[in-house]
Amino acid sequence: METIVMKFGGTSVATPEKIIGVAERAIREKEKGKRVVIVVSAMGKTTDTLLGLAGEISAEPPKREMDMLLATGEQITISLLAMAFKKLGHEALSFTGWQAGIETESVPRNARIEQIHTERLERVLDNGYLCVVAGFQGVDKIGNITTLGRGGSDTTAVALAAALGAEKCEIYTDVDGVYTSDPRFVTGARKLEQISYDEMLELANLGAGVLHPRAVEFAKNNRVPLSVRASYSDEPGTIIQEVITVEKNLIVRGVAFEPGVARVTVIYKKPFNGSLANIFTKLAENQIDVDIIVQSISDEFPPSVSFSISQESLEETRRVLTEAQSDIGFLSMNVEIGLSKVSIVGSGMVSNPGVAARMFDILRSQDIPVKMVSTSEIKISVVVPETDMKKSANALHEAYGLSELQVHQDIS
């Protein structure tokens, strides 16, 4: 019997009425003769309410207790959803993370799943029950409740799909799939029918927020076909899997962009490699995420390194580096704000060496200055002024043919 895992996020279960809608949707799959597992997040604003309570007690609550607190959010949803199934005449049982056998590391607030003991779920599914599982949470070896951090519910769903040998894992969300670019900003942005894990990973890392990169990686490693689709419609959404059967000819499959980027340039006394490591160790110790790093060493100028960060972490970065200036051993630091990052993603790039050149050419033709560049096998990112972000994205989307209608083959 085929197994399907369906995951619904917080907005999809925000009210009792929506929860009943989720139940109806899952029942349609059950009635096709499948074993159905439903993974849910906390209802709408529940997490915010819980965080507010904790905030009234302590500005720095212990992480273990935050997990204990936050885990109640999904527990409320699973019980209500199981009630909804019963109300609609179907047998269902709800399971917290520990009851579903989701064993994690002992790392509060950001635990990784180590293994899933599926015995109970398998038994209950085989007895014809719908299984409702709390996303985002698990239990460590000594019985502490843990949470999985950002993207946790998606990860729970993918991990369960892998452990149960599910045919696929469907992520229901408030958008109807993965787009070639953000349709709010880019004319002609289209929904993709399929995309590869790696492409999705790059897009997710670039802030195309439909799916957390961690869940995509888990799906890739376990070859779980993912589908991202809307909880409000029956449209098929986007399928994420290894082999893409249509749209193969596209070199670039998506354009992603994000505003609020700052560039920091640090100028050293001398080409001292140790200090490069020092800078990024200091920043990592202070939980500052660095994105693009460009180092330049020449005979003419003093050696320097530039890196991009989110504008929000600029003050903290400045403080950390200034305090550690003598340790790190640099001469001066300068900063540019008001920047953005624009990226093109596509696995076809690997075999197309001219893609980067074409990208720079397109940007130059629009008089857009490129401040930094970063490339991977399937992605090229550039840092451009924030005022040029939308123009850049539209120009690239158009130039790489993403706006054109495509003929889709049947994927069955």
Place this chain on the structure above:
Amino acid sequence: METIVMKFGGTSVATPEKIIGVAERAIREKEKGKRVVIVVSAMGKTTDTLLGLAGEISAEPPKREMDMLLATGEQITISLLAMAFKKLGHEALSFTGWQAGIETESVPRNARIEQIHTERLERVLDNGYLCVVAGFQGVDKIGNITTLGRGGSDTTAVALAAALGAEKCEIYTDVDGVYTSDPRFVTGARKLEQISYDEMLELANLGAGVLHPRAVEFAKNNRVPLSVRASYSDEPGTIIQEVITVEKNLIVRGVAFEPGVARVTVIYKKPFNGSLANIFTKLAENQIDVDIIVQSISDEFPPSVSFSISQESLEETRRVLTEAQSDIGFLSMNVEIGLSKVSIVGSGMVSNPGVAARMFDILRSQDIPVKMVSTSEIKISVVVPETDMKKSANALHEAYGLSELQVHQDIS
């Protein structure tokens, strides 16, 4: 090292501010060098909110899922209380029912505790942590979350005290102890310094709502000294234990009363014993609680049975009996409403045969008609008109000397 279990109910933990107050109170015990376990209920109105959510999904939600839902209430409180300890500079860990090893029957919404696996709590207590445990909940043998029903958090506290060999179990509540009668209605009602388990049991069963009879019974069976005291003051409260060292000379130790009683009288065709069982079986099947039962069989009148119920269940009782009239085989049924029950409780009664006679005499002197009587070894209850309830209670309280000041010995 001595162990103490402190239990705080929903009103005592209704806000983050109150939770910090609970933490401060427990820290004072910890600083005396004790091992401290704190059992808490759900915050104030949390349970009502959760019930409201369930009600929006289904009028008859499955009990297992109600347990799953309601158990989140205490889980929120324990995490916040553990945060409060940390904030105040003390190490603490929170435990849900299953984490605290509280194993129950597989009876959702009304499970009894079967055993407590204390290994983890013992270890954590010995390492100097305060332990915060969720009341009202446990886990059955196959890992379903269960709740303990009414009085559940008190029962958790007493059961933990027994399992951990605690010196005592303190129940913090919104009254400052057990009173000889309800001070809102009875002039001169006083707080008792001590009371026996059996007396407390009778008072609790009679609606002196400070402590659930189930918790008292558990304490009695395991010889756990209980203390009922106010969460808002440092007054010592009332101690409940087997041997009473002061106030021994009091025959009657408390006067309890409740309004809203109805009396139902069923008249049979003939003295047919089977029909008596039939009546009460039918009522039990329909979850109608019967209190006092009086049967009268004489040669002159047709045989009859009278019983008292709460006025709220009168309509249901009427319906159940009318529907089953031919099965049960009775001639007619009549009903009296507007009654109340007044009881006197005291273990001294056993050896004082005149107590009942004196009670009737006191009531007669006040022209109060006695409609029904029920006696146990340490309790006498009468049913009187509701309009005479307060007068009866005051007269009995006064006549048995409960209003007088007493000289207390030192209990150490």
